[in-house]
Amino acid sequence: MMPFTQDVSVFYATIYGGIAIGILFDAYRALKGNFKIINYLSLIFDAVFWFFVTLMVFITINAIENFDLRYYHFAALFIGFILYYKTISKFVLLGLDKTIHFSTQTSKKTVLCMVSILDNLYYVIIYSLHLLFDIIFYIPSIFFTSKKKLRKKYASIIKTKKRV
Template sequence: MIPFTQDLGAFFATAYGGIAIGILFDLYRAFKNNFNILKIFSLFYDVIFWLLVTGLVFITINVIESFDLRYYHFIALFIGFLIYYNTVSKLILRVLNKLIKSIIYIVKQILVNIGKISVNLYYVIIYSIHFLFDTIFYIPNLLISIFKFLKIKSCKLKKVKSKI
């Protein structure tokens, strides 16, 4: 038979597992509040939450009692969850919501700045290529036109001088 103190230690350790489930529940609520764009995401969040909770319960019971499941494990999980939910859950949920909103704001700002840099880089490249083509094609054509104009003017001057 297991001594009472060992059972009491297992009870409190399982209650900490209930507190961890409460933290996961607040994470679930925070993500659902901030990222629930489509109803299909709600189903996704539900499945992920319950898979994590199930894994956490199994890990907690395995670490504490090596899967020697007793009724008080479920009571301790429930009591741990209630203690967490009634004491610090509102504070943690507010902090998580602010943290998620801050991260979303930072990511949006980074993406906006990347977009602005991309547009400016695009214009720098396009105007450089435009200047290069102007230099290659326009200036020689301009010089050729000037030489033709000067040649025509010089021919007219020669004709005028020859008539005089």
């Protein structure tokens, strides 16, 4: 049998577990509010959320009592969740919403900037290759073609001079 003071400390520690569950709940609400895919796949994400809540309860009970489960653990978890939800949940949810919104907007701007740079780089590479092929193939072709035309022109002039 545990002394009463140890039971009280276990009760308070389990209240902190309820607060942690409240933080997890607000994180889930913030994700659900900012990403539409979570609303579409609500059943799957709800199951994942409850899996993590169950895992957190087991971790809390194991860390505090080595799985010596008592009725007041559930009461303390509930009290911790309600205390958190009624006091600072609004502020944490607002902070999480702003953080998620800021990170998604920053990610979008970063991706758009990278796409713009890559698009411009694509044109720089394509036009550089075009210029390179012009230099390699077209300019010598012009040179040799004009050389042949000049030979023909001067050949006819030379032939007319020889006849005279």
